[in-house]
Amino acid sequence: MPRCLEPTDATIAEAAAALEAGGAVVFPTETVYGLGADTSNPVALRRVYELKGRPADNPLIAHVLDADMARLLTNDWNDRAAALAAAFWPGPLTIVLSRSANVPREATGGYATIAIRSPRHPVARALIEKFGRPISAPSANRSGRVSPTCVAHVMADFANEDDLIVLEGGASDLGIESTVVDLAGLAAVILRPGSVTASMLADVLDEPVEVQQHTGQAASPGTRMSHYAPRTRAELLAGAAISEALSRLHGRGIVLTIGKRVLPAPHMAITMPRDPAAYAARLYAALREADEADGDLIIIERPAERSESWQAVLNRLERAAIRDA
Numbered sequence: 001m002p003r004c005l006e007p008t009d010a011t012i013a014e015a016a017a018a019l020e021a022g023g024a025v026v027f028p029t030e031t032v033y034g035l036g037a038d039t040s041n042p043v044a045l046r047r048v049y050e051l052k053g054r055p056a057d058n059p060l061i062a063h064v065l066d067a068d069m070a071r072l073l074t075n076d077w078n079d080r081a082a083a084l085a086a087a088f089w090p091g092p093l094t095i096v097l098s099r100s101a102n103v104p105r106e107a108t109g110g111y112a113t114i115a116i117r118s119p120r121h122p123v124a125r126a127l128i129e130k131f132g133r134p135i136s137a138p139s140a141n142r143s144g145r146v147s148p149t150c151v152a153h154v155m156a157d158f159a160n161e162d163d164l165i166v167l168e169g170g171a172s173d174l175g176i177e178s179t180v181v182d183l184a185g186l187a188a189v190i191l192r193p194g195s196v197t198a199s200m201l202a203d204v205l206d207e208p209v210e211v212q213q214h215t216g217q218a219a220s221p222g223t224r225m226s227h228y229a230p231r232t233r234a235e236l237l238a239g240a241a242i243s244e245a246l247s248r249l250h251g252r253g254i255v256l257t258i259g260k261r262v263l264p265a266p267h268m269a270i271t272m273p274r275d276p277a278a279y280a281a282r283l284y285a286a287l288r289e290a291d292e293a294d295g296d297l298i299i300i301e302r303p304a305e306r307s308e309s310w311q312a313v314l315n316r317l318e319r320a321a322i323r324d325a
């Protein structure tokens, strides 16, 4: 089992020393837990890919304390980056910029750009501050699995990793991964929607911000279609179509309903919140519960609302309901 530590000055120092020695440390953030390693250490970064079972061309996010630390990683800290960092850091926004020559290729999956974010969670910040340099961290789940929003999820995915240090930080406030915005091109483009929406970015940049649509092969490998999938087959259905789908099903359906709903045996309902932020905070734990409920099919009730505040959640739901061929 990994070693799970309550964050104190002493355990943060121990975790920072482990990073210094080329080890990996799981730490909490306000979005999801991250599996961190020293951005400047190619061997440590390769270990992170290996631990996750992550394809080597799927780039990592470098976590920094602030804009000053971000400048160490890019040769293009431009006005747009500065404006977004001033408005949204620390917080759930990742900025993609051209990477500087000193960043090892392992930190960016070989990309010429680097993704950078300054997290808000106090334990993440204390760790970066103590370590003193950027920490590259993907979400702390096995590749292709649902991101972890609490330590129990991390433990479930990495049960056999005795060398791993896990810093405890409670349940993640936001529950879905950061917004990734690409500033390396002419137009600002959202590669992965999150709590910071296109209109929030557009307001600060004073220019339109597009959301990249996912049609099969996406530009950012981590945003490929089936990525947030539970192991059990999942379908995304409108509320009105659920009863019929259950009546056709030979077996047990596990249904994520929006608001309370009573289902006939042997089916089971997991009640989800009606508010998009609360829904997001609950989503990954609910998908893991649904997976463990011994069903034959997971049905996710499609949120009826199309407003921007549901966009990040809808993106994850659509991808949970798709399986790679």
Ligand code: TXA
Binding pocket: 029, 031, 032, 033, 034, 035, 058, 059, 060, 061, 094, 096, 108, 111, 113, 114, 115, 117, 119, 137, 138, 139, 140, 176, 177, 178, 179, 180, 191, 192, 220, 221, 222, 223
């Ligand atoms: O909220 C988060 O962002 C969490 C916490 C731990 O900070 N991290 C996270 O990391 O979700 P990960 O590795 O699971 O997702 C990183 C996403 C992937 O979709 C990846 O393809 C994209 O960011 N990404 C990273 N570097 C990129 C780059 N240079 N260009 C385009 N996309 C990039």
Ligand code: MG
Binding pocket: 138, 139, 147
């Ligand atoms: Mg991930």
